[in-house]
C-alpha cells in the first residue's frame with residue numbers, strides 16, 4: 001500500500017507531464033501486484049484503458065449496502081476482465097444516479113433492501129440485498145461479451 005502510493009506520486013507526476021514511455025513499479029510484493037499497480041496508475045491518468053474501472057463512493061452512514069466489501073469482492077471477481085468497461089458502485093441516491101449516468105453499469109443503494117441497477121446510464125431494474133456481487137459480475141460479463149462482439 002505504501003509502495004503503491006509512493007509509486008503513484010513519483011511516476012504519476014512524470015507521466016502527467018508526458019515524460020516516460022514505459023513504467024516499472026517496484027514493490028515489496030508479488031510481481032503480479034506490481035503490474036496491477038502500474039496499470040492502475042496508467043488508468044487513473046487516463047493513459048491506458050484496461051479491465052473494469054470501478055467508481056465507488058467512500059461510503060458513510062447513508063449507505064444502503066456494504067459498499068467497501070462489495071467493491072473489494074467485485075475487484076477480485078472481475079480481475080480477469082481485460083476489456084475496458086466502467087462500473088459505478090454507490091451507496092445511496094446522493095451520488096448514485098449521477099455516477100451511474102456516466103458508467104456502463106451502475107448500482108445505487110436504495111431503501112428497504114432494494115437497489116437500483118443502471119445499464120448504459122439508464123435505470124433498468126432493481127435488485128435485492130441478496131447476491132449483489134453475483135448479479136453485478138453477471139452483468140459485467142454479459143456487457144463485455146456484447147462489447148467484444150461489436151469490436
Ligand code: SF4
Nearest residue numbers: 057059060063091092
Ligand atoms: S453516495 Fe451516499 S453512501 Fe456514498 S458516501 Fe455519499 S452519502 Fe454516503
